[in-house]
Amino acid sequence: MYSNEHTLQDLLKRAYRSLDMEETVTEIEVKTVYERVVGDLITKLTWKIRFKNGTLALSVASAALRHELWYRRDSLMEKINEQLGRKVVHIIVFYETDGLGKK
Numbered sequence: 001m002y003s004n005e006h007t008l009q010d011l012l013k014r015a016y017r018s019l020d021m022e023e024t025v026t027e028i029e030v031k032t033v034y035e036r037v038v039g040d041l042i043t044k045l046t047w048k049i050r051f052k053n054g055t056l057a058l059s060v061a062s063a064a065l066r067h068e069l070w071y072r073r074d075s076l077m078e079k080i081n082e083q084l085g086r087k088v089v090h091i092i093v094f095y096e097t098d099g100l101g102k103k
Contacts, residue, residue, distance in 0.1 A: 013096075026088060033083045040071075043085040054090035056080070066094040079094060 030051040035043045048059035056077075060066045069076065073092045081087045 023052070029084060030056060030080065030088060033080050036078075037079045037083065038069075047093075053091070054088065056089045056092045057095065060096045061096075063096050066096050070094055078079065 027050075027091070031049045034046075034049060034056065040073055042065070045061040045065055047061065050057040058069065060069060064084070069092075073094075077089050077092055080089050
């Protein structure tokens with residue numbers, strides 16, 4: 001018996017691929033998972049979250065937070081990739097900002 005059933009996720013992946021939007025979808029997934037992994041407090045202290053070509057770039061509120069996250073970057077990367085179910089994040093870089101999102 002032939003089954004033409006597909007999951008919604010499979011259909012969406014095909015649509016994104018055909019529209020050349022896979023990278024955009026991956027960026028949204030990474031941002032969402034990052035926020036879930038670090039929690040509300042750290043998310044509020046992260047001004048910008050950017051993801052491109054395997055690099056997660058984070059602008060954070062203070063040097064102390066940047067240092068703490070840098071120290072835990074391997075664990076963060078592992079947790080993010082684990083929740084995504086694939087190795088997407090290869091490196092994390094941190095930038096300190098002034099709270100207004102400016103360096």
